[in-house]
Amino acid sequence: MSARERDWDGVRLHVVTGKGGTGKTTLAASLALALASGGRRVLLVEVEGRQGVAQLFDCPPLPYEERRVAVAPRGGEVHALAVDPEAALLEYLEMFYGLRRAGEVLTRFGVIDFATTIAPGVRDVLLTGKATEAVRRRVRRDRARRDAPGTDAPAPFVYDAVVMDAPPTGRIAQFLNVNAEVAGLARSGPIRNHADRVMEVIRSAETVVHFATLLEEMPAQECLDGIAEVAGAGLNVGGVLVNMVRPPLLDPDTLARAALGETDTAALVQGVKAAGLEHPEEIARGLADELVGHALRVRLESDVRDRLASAGRPRYELPLLTDGVDLAGLYRLAETLRDQGAA
């Protein structure tokens, strides 16, 4: 592996949040691809039951099972898992209590329904629990010995990194702070112990929370509020992923004047005529209006960029994919993330 500087070396759980509409699922998927490139193995975990990951990678809906969804550039694999809280609960009961067959009775009494849809924190601890379990999971001993005989070092991790497509910014601190969430409900007992184990991973230096945003006021405000809240909860803030950035089409001077409503309409008329278009005056007037609108938006975007910079976190800018988000677009975003040192 190259010795180039990457911002998140040592981080094994990347939580990606963002306001609705900022493209957090797309960015989580791109980050997973970026982290996997160069021969690594990354798990992308979806927790909101939307099957957005399957749509992005153009594959059938994901079952509750880890499967490979993409091959990364220069080797490497992205696996994906859509966590279903009910299945996770039954799996958990089986793993810790050998209670698989109790599922039917529990379902009949509404216990499963209660635990996975209503009880505060239980659903969240099941979802985060699944992700942290994947972070800690190691290759089985016998297999590790076979691959590297004669070593006594701990077996390698199954996944080099886990990326979680997490709930939106408004709920992220509560979602990750499962300990506080279940505290009111279960002050002792196995659920509490499980929550403590999950928290250990989430609070460690191995976990960071990245924020997806746009160059618009409200998403940016929510991003900054979210950063403060996550930091306040004692969790590690990762980077700010600025999505759907449009390339500049005009030089700064022209933009500054256009923002004041000054456009050289005569020059536009000349140009439109030279291009051989009909009704040059009318077209030039329309183009001038569009220039002014564009300049105002660019000015607003630049204000937003300054405010985002005030958070003092690494920022990555991802281009707007004008043809919509498809598989090729994901690879392009992944490459951009790598170029900027995010992976």
Place this chain on the structure above:
Amino acid sequence: MNPTGPPRLDIDVLLDDPATRIIVCCGSGGVGKTTTAAALALRAAERGRHAVVITVDPARRLAQALGLSELDNTPRPVPLRDPGSREDGGSLHAMMLDMKRTFDEVVEAHADPGRAEQILANPFYQSLSSGFSGTQEYMAMEKLGQLRESGEWDLIVVDTPPSRSALDFLDAPKRLGRFLDGRLIRFLSAPAKGGGRALRLLGAGFGMVTGIVGKVVGTQLLTDVQRFVSAFDAVFGGFQERAERTYRLLQAPGTAFVVVAIPEGDALREASYFVERLRGDRMPLAGLVLNRVHSTGVPQLSSVRSLAAAEALDEHGEHPLAAAALRLHAESARVRDAESRLRARFTSVHPEVALAEVPAQPEDVNDLDGLRVIGRALADGADRP
């Protein structure tokens, strides 16, 4: 503009009709639901209604847009410094839902002081009122019912909670009600009621379930739940019925649902799903508000021709400003075309759904004037002569 297209959603007719008593704004996250709700309430107030807008959004964005530093659980008057305000003018109040406070108030209103105190101090009640998924939706609907009953406002505009699913506010209250009235909670509380008979009625599997629940969550929780239910039962009973009542209020003739979306694939897919669900539940749908619609300054010049013209100018290295403007236009024409395609996909599936469009604003809304602009745009979306 589009004579064969979908019917236009005439916002002013909706707002001016005294029979319209409740407007519910729903849709997926990030589509401008809160702003739409505030703009509708403001416009209604300035057209003479006594309107109140309830928001449940924790980001406090409505507060910013309404020029208030903070909202709390009681409706606060919003000063309308409209210079032309009439004598018979309307009024606007705004509030942000505090779910715990609302729940506490329900308890305080229904229980005698001693019992209320006992309930409020119960740890299980405290999780229930501040953390249970569904409580926010339940309490939003509870608050809606309260405001409707108070008769102080003739129009209530509701912004729905930012849920896991946009439909949660329809489902969650019933789910929570079902749980509170349900088998599980009766069963968890059975020992406190000395109910050997109740236990027998629950039948087989009882011992197994107590065993598992006790083992997994600890016995402390069981005790809390038992105490909570016995205190609560005496006061209320019928959570499900309460939820049913607000659900029926939503189906009543004075209610209008406004589905909010933006011209993007996911948002319109969600809107489509929502329209179908509302129809299935016989909820009165007023129409679709499509926010952030882009238009161009030169509608007759297509994206392809504009780009070709820009390239022609580039070849000669002349007229750089015009070339850049043409590229910019090519991009905005492309966006407009893509949005038209998405809208057409929606309207061909739902030709009967009335539509109002709000153009993308150059800057975000952060004051009443900004909301007025949105309100006017909503009304103009009706394209009246």
